[in-house]
Amino acid sequence: RFEGITMAPPDPILGVSEAFKADTDEKKLNLGVGAYRTEELQPYVLKVVKKAENLMLERGENKEYLPIEGLAAFNKATAELLFGAENPVIKQQRVATVQGLSGTGSLRLAAALIERYFPGAKVLISSPTWGNHKNIFNDARVQWSEYRYYDPKTVGLDFDGMIADIKAAPEGSFILLHGCAHNPTGIDPTPEQWEKIADVIQEKNHIPFFDVAYQGFASGSLDADAASVRLLSARGMELLVAQSYSKNLGLYAERIGAINVVCSSADAATRVKSQLKRLARPMYSNPPVHGAKIVANIVGDPALFNEWKAEMEMMAGRIKNVRQKLYDSLSAKDKSGKDWSFILKQIGMFSFTGLSKTQSENMTKKWHVHITKDGRISVARLSSAKCEYLADAILDSYHN
Numbered sequence: 001r002f003e004g005i006t007m008a009p010p011d012p013i014l015g016v017s018e019a020f021k022a023d024t025d026e027k028k029l030n031l032g033v034g035a036y037r038t039e040e041l042q043p044y045v046l047k048v049v050k051k052a053e054n055l056m057l058e059r060g061e062n063k064e065y066l067p068i069e070g071l072a073a074f075n076k077a078t079a080e081l082l083f084g085a086e087n088p089v090i091k092q093q094r095v096a097t098v099q100g101l102s103g104t105g106s107l108r109l110a111a112a113l114i115e116r117y118f119p120g121a122k123v124l125i126s127s128p129t130w131g132n133h134k135n136i137f138n139d140a141r142v143q144w145s146e147y148r149y150y151d152p153k154t155v156g157l158d159f160d161g162m163i164a165d166i167k168a169a170p171e172g173s174f175i176l177l178h179g180c181a182h183n184p185t186g187i188d189p190t191p192e193q194w195e196k197i198a199d200v201i202q203e204k205n206h207i208p209f210f211d212v213a214y215q216g217f218a219s220g221s222l223d224a225d226a227a228s229v230r231l232l233s234a235r236g237m238e239l240l241v242a243q244s245y246s247k248n249l250g251l252y253a254e255r256i257g258a259i260n261v262v263c264s265s266a267d268a269a270t271r272v273k274s275q276l277k278r279l280a281r282p283m284y285s286n287p288p289v290h291g292a293k294i295v296a297n298i299v300g301d302p303a304l305f306n307e308w309k310a311e312m313e314m315m316a317g318r319i320k321n322v323r324q325k326l327y328d329s330l331s332a333k334d335k336s337g338k339d340w341s342f343i344l345k346q347i348g349m350f351s352f353t354g355l356s357k358t359q360s361e362n363m364t365k366k367w368h369v370h371i372t373k374d375g376r377i378s379v380a381r382l383s384s385a386k387c388e389y390l391a392d393a394i395l396d397s398y399h400n
């Protein structure tokens, strides 16, 4: 009975927010979850989102069920944003797009598809990766193993290791790739490296499986952040792409995203879509409407679309400024001669500091700076004013 159920461990990422809430120290700082805050450390609802919501209220839109696959206008907009409206995969109707419960729900749906139609297939994930990837595949009963990615010696990409591991994987494996702004490392392959990754994937008949959680949010440009996906799709490969609008539109709690399956024919895409619907129906029936309408309204209106791009650039710019400030503070204070420039090279919401588990615990216990135990800092939640304090905490944790 229920008496026999043991306590589950706290979630490595969302558990940090719980620990932060319980911390009573005034100096406390929550740099755990990847959710953007302003310079005043307040949550930020994009102005363009408020405008879209006002429009929706004025129109008095109803709350009828969406179809299982989600809002048609959203599905069209999201696939076009990802691949580009003129992409042959769009023109030839080779993409099966289904609205998902943001990135996680979309990944979970894809995992269910793999479990059902590719029995025994393996998913290769980067080491390290986002804390939830392993849970998603475990719960979907999909086997996974890791490929080398992060090299602690260079605080950069272990490109040779990555290529060797993708090559060594059983033919026809799914290769999970972060489309841009790798979480947690902030280290991405260069365009030349992406070409080589595409080469080995093709050589081994693997299927690329992209997780795109930051389109437009990493660099400030929607097109630049989709370059890796477009590069691989241009080779005519079948592939999977999960998308999220949590970060780039700040729609965290709306749970809005999509799963896109690029197939080799329009006919196959229709069949795949029918199976995705069949998997979704018993899981959650059909997806929520509010976030889907926000995205569709913004993307469908040129003026709102431009406002969104400007706000995304603003958020990406603020993160870059704080990164610079943190680097400056660390370099000025650290007398050991350590090179902190990796912080400037990393992109996206996070900085992977190289702090060990014990050092990360020191950050929390002594300095009340709450970060994940893998040494990841959510720079998107940091303000310029807190950089000096954070630098003191990092240096103390690093050197003592």
Ligand code: LMR
Pocket: 013, 014, 032, 033, 034, 035, 130, 132, 183
């Ligand atoms: C993160 O990595 O912090 C975010 O993607 C939030 C989450 O759901 O874990």
